[in-house]
Amino acid sequence: MASLLLFILCIEYMLNLIADILNIKQVRTDLPKEFIGLYETENYAKSQEYLKVNTQFSIMVYTINFIVILAFWFCKGFAWIDTIVRSFELNVIITGLLYVGILCLLKGIMSLPFDIYETFVIEERFGFNKTTWRTYILDLFKGTLLGIIIGGILLSALLFFFEYAGKYAWIWCWIVISCISLVLQWIIPTWILPLFYRFKLLEPGELRDAIFAYANRIQFSLENVFVMDGSRRSTKANAFFTGFGKHKRIVLFDTLIEKHTISHLLAVLAHEMGHFKKGHLIQQIVIQLIHLGIMLALLGYFISNQSLFSAFYMEHISVYAGLLFFSILYTPVDFLMNIGLQMLSRKNEYEADRFAITTTNDPTSLLEALKQLHVENLSNLFPHPFYVLLHYSHPPILERLKAIERSAVIYQH
Numbered sequence: 411m412a413s414l415l416l417f418i419l420c421i422e423y424m425l426n427l428i429a430d431i432l433n434i435k436q437v438r439t440d441l442p443k444e445f446i447g448l449y450e451t452e453n454y455a456k457s458q459e460y461l462k463v464n465t466q467f468s469i470m471v472y473t474i475n476f477i478v479i480l481a482f483w484f485c486k487g488f489a490w491i492d493t494i495v496r497s498f499e500l501n502v503i504i505t506g507l508l509y510v511g512i513l514c515l516l517k518g519i520m521s522l523p524f525d526i527y528e529t530f531v532i533e534e535r536f537g538f539n540k541t542t543w544r545t546y547i548l549d550l551f552k553g554t555l556l557g558i559i560i561g562g563i564l565l566s567a568l569l570f571f572f573e574y575a576g577k578y579a580w581i582w583c584w585i586v587i588s589c590i591s592l593v594l595q596w597i598i599p600t601w602i603l604p605l606f607y608r609f610k611l612l613e614p615g616e617l618r619d620a621i622f623a624y625a626n627r628i629q630f631s632l633e634n635v636f637v638m639d640g641s642r643r644s645t646k647a648n649a650f651f652t653g654f655g656k657h658k659r660i661v662l663f664d665t666l667i668e669k670h671t672i673s674h675l676l677a678v679l680a681h682e683m684g685h686f687k688k689g690h691l692i693q694q695i696v697i698q699l700i701h702l703g704i705m706l707a708l709l710g711y712f713i714s715n716q717s718l719f720s721a722f723y724m725e726h727i728s729v730y731a732g733l734l735f736f737s738i739l740y741t742p743v744d745f746l747m748n749i750g751l752q753m754l755s756r757k758n759e760y761e762a763d764r765f766a767i768t769t770t771n772d773p774t775s776l777l778e779a780l781k782q783l784h785v786e787n788l789s790n791l792f793p794h795p796f797y798v799l800l801h802y803s804h805p806p807i808l809e810r811l812k813a814i815e816r817s818a819v820i821y822q823h
């Protein structure tokens with residue numbers, strides 16, 4: 411079992427490394443014709459530099475992580491922490507929370523310097539960072555606290571059922587965790603995001619009128635449009651939807667409104683509403699719930715597998731450690747599942763684009779908005795297909811622009 415787990419970790423590491431190397435090797439200096447006039451030579455070179463710096467940094471981070479995990483494992487770290495938490499002789503669920511909590515804390519401490527470097531050195535250097543130290547520290551504090559609360563609730567549920575519910579524990583877990591995650595879908599925009607960002611209603615005016623007129627025309631029940639102060643952390647722009655049924659809300663980053671024309675914004679929102687109208691959100695939730703079910707069923711099967719525990723030098727079998735070790739065993743399933751999900755997501759993006767251009771009858775604005783967003787975010791214009799297969803939830807920009815142009819031609823005839 412130990413060699414199987416080691417093999418899994420190595421393969422995952424190698425695949426990520428290969429994808430990253432292919433991706434930076436793919437960098438081209440010629441500017442595609444779609445972007446002529448949008449990218450100045452200097453900025454285009456900057457976008458390639460941004461890709462290189464980010465990729466090199468991420469390779470360094472996951473290589474260090476990989477080495478540390480293996481070292482921790484073979485120095486019997488997992489068993490050592492188990493001995494410590496067991497020595498307190500607490501209730502089995504508390505012991506489990508402590509065990510996983512300590513490991514998460516160690517991982518958090520390890521990744522903190524890298525995260526700081528990314529925000530204050532890399533993002534700063536390319537002009538994206540707007541986060542102050544004060545905001546950063548407050549975010550870290552609030553994020554950790556939330557992680558402890560939400561993670562603690564989910565983990566307690568898992569530990570409780572696998573400890574006491576016997577053979578069908580995974581089904582109980584599935585039901586309870588599904589309910590918790592549906593509640594979270596509702597709590598995140600209404601309670602959690604406001605802890606980090608300030609939201610205000612979009613002021614009456616041309617933009618608001620245009621959004622509501624469009625929503626009305628496509629029979630999209632929209633409750634409100636909010637503006638979020640994304641500019642307090644980064645210059646990068648975004649927009650998203652929250653809520654269900656009649657209570658759907660649009661959230662626009664202030665950075666998006668600042669830099670784009672009304673017709674661009676409308677095109678972006680039409681795309682987002684397309685996701686709703688085409689049922690992509692429901693589809694995603696259903697798939698996630700099925701995914702969760704499969705994972706829990708496999709977890710139920712492997713959780714008390716003796717060889718899994720001896721692979722990590724553990725003397726005692728426990729639910730909490732089983733949970734952790736299983737997550738490594740599950741990596742390949744997760745990896746493949748993820749590739750499938752990303753493919754579906756890329757297909758949905760094309761569908762939402764088609765929805766946007768047929769309902770706004772304005773493909774030009776969508777094309778321009780997408781190009782501008784890519785230029786502003788210094789996105790990679792030529793990602794390697796293997797990298798796309800592994801990591802892209804959206805189609806590469808040039809393919810996406812071509813698809814929009816094609817649909818526009820078909821639609822107009």
Ligand SMILES: [Zn+2]
Binds near residue numbers: 762
């Ligand atoms: Zn989309």
